[in-house]
Amino acid sequence: MSDEKVKIFERALQRERKARKQAEEILEQKSLELFEANQKLTASNKKTEALLNDQTAQLKLIVDNSSLGIVLSQKNNLIKFNKAFANLLGYTDDELLNVNIYxxxxxxxxxxxxxxxxLLEESKIDKFLIKKRYRKKDGNYVSCNTNVSAVRDNEGNVKYHIALIEDVSEIDKKTRMLNALNSLSVSILGKRDLNEIAWEIAKNTANHLDLEDCLVFSIDYESNIIKEIAAYSNNPDIDITKKPPLHIPIGKGVIGKVVETGVYSLVNDTSKNDLYEVDDFFRFSELTVPIIADNKVIGIIDSEHSKKNYFNNDHIEVFHNIASLASAQFNSAISLIKEKKTQKEKDVLLVQLGKNNEELKNFAHVVSHDLKSPLRSMSALISWIQEDNEGTFDEETTVNFNSLLKKIDKMDHLINGILKYSSIDKIDKTDQKVDLQKTVTDIIDTIFVPEHINIQIKNTLPIIYGDKFRLQQLFQNLISNAIKYNDKEKGIITIEVEDLDIKFLFIIKDNGIGIDKKYHSKIFEVFETLEEPNDDSTGIGLSIVKKIIDLYNGKIWLESELGKGCSFFFELKKPH
Incomplete structure (x- = not known):
């Protein structure tokens, strides 16, 4: 309910109270005048009897047709009352006559x-207004405004009490509902803990609406369970805190059905409802309203009552207003729980990542020291054997020894590749301006380029911020790959760049053997090579390229057709 609607509602209540008060005062004054006139006319002569009867009839007409309860009492015992008062309490006239008002x-x-x-008896006041509750025949109480006036005799003593009684239970009910919304709004303001918010909803709703209990649930869609997170009871005989929280499958029972459909449920007689399930003890009435955010049920407000037909449209309206009011805070608290869960998982992953990085460092040390050293010894030993037996080995043995040396050399390259890959993001480098035109030109001048390979830089490469060593490694690996896997008589490799506003798109294209489409998705993974790899290939070069581009939050992909060449595309952000 918006603040504007609340203000309109309050002004309407004030106008209604003012109008009723004026009517009471007019009626009270008229009643006193008629009553006093009746006394005077009785003491007068019979000539005025016709006038007295007429005014008595007027008084009876007013009293009988008044919507207010009118009571005449003497010494606190009822001696006269109208139908409105009897109907209000549900008694017959005979049952009320001579009953003590107390x-x-x-x-x-x-x-x-x-x-x-x-104070009336002591003549200190002549009338008073009090709000009090009267017991009805069914044992319930009705709240009323009671305006009591004294009728005195000639000596000033109180002879009768006249009371005008107005039923304000509906006004009280609406006021309580309004107070419930206002109180809840204040109590959950700024709260982000789901259990605290749920507790305030349960407590405020139960207290302000005089409910026997109120329960609040959250929804765990991952486990398909509705979880009770707050419960409040106004029954002193029940300690609701000792009851284990309810866990209800979505779709089961009244509450489960409301979660499933998103539509509220009002059950006036649970004994006739197949969905009703007994909790701690049986109750006849149940009202269940969903808390909805972004068209999704995120919570439930539920209340049960021991009497049939207890909940009405006013309760439904207030429950919906409470659910709507609490929705944003409720949803925010759920999001916070998810954030904390995600952060906790992230922290665990970071710890694990730290351990993995440490293990990787140890692995790199093992590779560089414990593996390379034996390889060097093996290479030296084979070379000595070849020298000592020069001219002795037959052709097959010589080929085998040379093949063995090549395998050892490839193993050495592989180990170097692993070291480069594992350390590429561990080296603490300071970014600086790097002239890629000069860097790529230096690479072409430095590496071995066969005579049948022509490398062209199609447009001027830009200056970007980054680590020169990593960027050099990035371009060198891609250019070397293009050279290594080119089987054409006239190999062509082109390098170009496109300006894409906030980033640069680089394209390195060749007319080599190409890459089969089935390898496109995994070519950047460590140790991935083609089915018929080059003897010098370690399967690490492109994975190093991918890792460097990831360090700069870039992106790389390729387009290739087998036998016609390959184009590598990668993006790097422009310097700020």
Missing amino acids: ELSHPDDLPQAKKQLK
Whole structure:
């Protein structure tokens, strides 16, 4: 309910109270005038009897047709009352006659009522207005505004009490509902803990609407469970805190059905409803309203009552307003729980990542020291054997020894590749301006380029921020790959760049053997090579390229057709 609607509602209540008060005062004044006139006419002569009867008829007409309860009492015993008062309490005339007014009053209201009546007896006041509760025949109490006036005899003593009684239970109910919304709004303001918000919803709803209990649930869609997160009871005989929280499968029972459909449920007689399930003990009425955010049920407000037909449209409206009011805070608290869970998982992953990095460093040390050293020894030993037996080995043995040396050399290259890959993001480098035109030109001048390979830089390469060593490694690996896998008589490799506003798109294209489409998705993974790899290939070069581009938050992909060549595309951000 918006603040504007609340203000309109409050002004309407004020106007209604003012109008009723004026009517009471007019009716009270008229009643006193007629009553006093009746006394005077009785003491007068019979000539005025016709006028007296006429005014008595007027008084009876007003009293009988009044919507207010009108009571005449003497010494606190009822001696006269109208139908409105009898109907209000549900008694017959005979049942009310001569009943002491105290017997119909709520015990908590008696001290204040007796105090005001004493002031009337002592002539310190002539009338008073009090709000009190009257016991109905069914045992319930109805809240009323009671305007009591004294009728005195000639000596000033109180002879009768006249009371005008207005039923304000509906106004009280609406006021309580309004207070519930206002109180809840204040109590959950700024709260982000889901259990705290749920507790405030349950407590405020139960207290302000005089409910027997109120439960709040959250929805765990991953486990398909509705979880009770707050419960409040106004029944002193029930300690709801000792009851284990309910866990209900989505779709089961009244609550499960509301979560499933997103539509509220009002059950006036649970004994006739197949979906109703007994919790701690049986109750006849149940009202269940969903809390909805972004068209999804995120929570439930549920209340049960021991009487049939207890909940009405006013309750439904207030429950919906409470659910709507709490929705944003409820949803925010759920998001916070998810954030904390994600952060916790992230922290665990970071710890694990730290361990993995440490293990990787140890692995790199093992590779560089414990593996390379034996390889060097093996290479030296084979070379000595070849020298010592020069001219002795037959052709097959010589080929085998040379093949063995090549395998050892490839193993050495592989180990170097692993070291480069594992350390590429561990080297602490300071970014600086790097002239890629000069860097790529230096690479072409430095590496071995066969005579049948022609490398062209089609347009001027830009200056970007980065680590010169990594960027040099990036371009050198891609250019070397293009040279290594070119089987054409006239090999052509082109390098160009496109300006894409906030980033540069680089394209390195060759007319080599190409890459089969089935390898496109995994060519950048470590140790991935083609089915018929080059003897010098380690399967690490492109994975190093991918890792360097990832360090700069870039992106790389390729387009290739087998036998016609390959084009590598990668993006790097422009310097700020």
